[in-house]
Amino acid sequence: MSLELRNVGWNAGFKKIISDVSLHVTRGEFLGVIGPNGSGKTSMMSVLGGIRAPSTGQALLGDQPMKKIGRRNLARHIGFVEQQADTIDRITVRDAVALGRTPYLSLLTPWSGHDDAIVCEALASVEMGPFADRMWHTLSGGEKQRVHIARALAQQPDFLLLDEPTNHLDIHHQLGLLELVRALPVTVVAALHDLNHAAMFCDRIAMMNGGKLIALGTPEQILTSQNLHDVFGVAADIEIDDQGRCHIRYHAGNQKSSAIKKTGLRNPVF
Numbered sequence: 667m668s669l670e671l672r673n674v675g676w677n678a679g680f681k682k683i684i685s686d687v688s689l690h691v692t693r694g695e696f697l698g699v700i701g702p703n704g705s706g707k708t709s710m711m712s713v714l715g716g717i718r719a720p721s722t723g724q725a726l727l728g729d730q731p732m733k734k735i736g737r738r739n740l741a742r743h744i745g746f747v748e749q750q751a752d753t754i755d756r757i758t759v760r761d762a763v764a765l766g767r768t769p770y771l772s773l774l775t776p777w778s779g780h781d782d783a784i785v786c787e788a789l790a791s792v793e794m795g796p797f798a799d800r801m802w803h804t805l806s807g808g809e810k811q812r813v814h815i816a817r818a819l820a821q822q823p824d825f826l827l828l829d830e831p832t833n834h835l836d837i838h839h840q841l842g843l844l845e846l847v848r849a850l851p852v853t854v855v856a857a858l859h860d861l862n863h864a865a866m867f868c869d870r871i872a873m874m875n876g877g878k879l880i881a882l883g884t885p886e887q888i889l890t891s892q893n894l895h896d897v898f899g900v901a902a903d904i905e906i907d908d909q910g911r912c913h914i915r916y917h918a919g920n921q922k923s924s925a926i927k928k929t930g931l932r933n934p935v936f
């Protein structure tokens with residue numbers, strides 16, 4: 667099973683949000699999606715996850731266009747954890763994760779012990795088993811994020827798509843969550859803001875800018891001083907450690923500031 671975008675564009679009304687994005691997700695990889703705010707990461711992930719239909723080009727699951735695959739069937743292959751998804755309330759953690767089984771349930775295949783076992787396993791894989799009977803709204807941000815991932819895992823997807831999964835987490839929980847996701851036996855596509863995390867955890871990185879996929883490759887190929895300057899407007903040195911992993915060291919006070927550039931003000935007046 668493969669996941670692919672072919673020359674995909676997505677428009678919001680008449681506004682072109684992403685254009686000409688071609689991407690083939692390799693089975694078993696951890697693919698990071700990076701780019702400045704508003705560069706189109708969420709829009710691209712939404713098309714990749716089948717949540718939005720492309721305006722141009724094709725989104726494919728296996729060799730089938732996603733528009734020909736029903737939502738239910740799509741949800742058996744792709745689990746999507748959206749940014750700041752916080753809609754469920756007054757239900758237990760177990761029930762929140764059980765929602766992930768929805769694509770498999772019908773009058774002919776009602777809830778069974780098999781579904782219970784999958785929910786238990788999903789909770790265990792994000793180390794949230796002991797929280798199963800807790801009410802969702804009593805969880806911390808990091809715990810909620812783990813439950814969201816468990817809900818997506820209960821879908822038993824081939825692909826797990828995560829939109830900024832470490833948002834609002836402290837550094838301990840950011841690293842813990844990414845380590846946990848990396849160890850899961852699924853293909854992962856994750857939009858990440860922290861470029862050092864992308865360097866640490868990703869097999870490949872897709873870099874977005876201005877609604878286009880401008881580069882795709884290993885962290886060492888993508889996270890260069892030049893790219894960080896050109897795309898993010900930051901000055902940084904890249905160090906490669908003895909395991910071949912790159913580490914970014916940012917230079918303070920040396921960034922391109924569009925506000926300063928536009929106004930010519932060095933000390934903005936408020």
Ligand SMILES: Nc1ncnc2c1ncn2[C@@H]1O[C@H](COP(=O)(O)OP(=O)(O)OP(=O)(O)O)[C@@H](O)[C@H]1O
Pocket residue numbers: 678681683701702703704705706707708709710
């Ligand atoms: N439904 C919409 N209608 C109009 N504009 C939209 C819509 N959805 C997204 N946009 C715009 O498209 C651009 C890309 O948005 P998107 O959320 O994909 O970027 P992003 O890279 O995920 O940003 P961030 O890092 O801030 O989360 C933004 O300028 C956003 O305002």
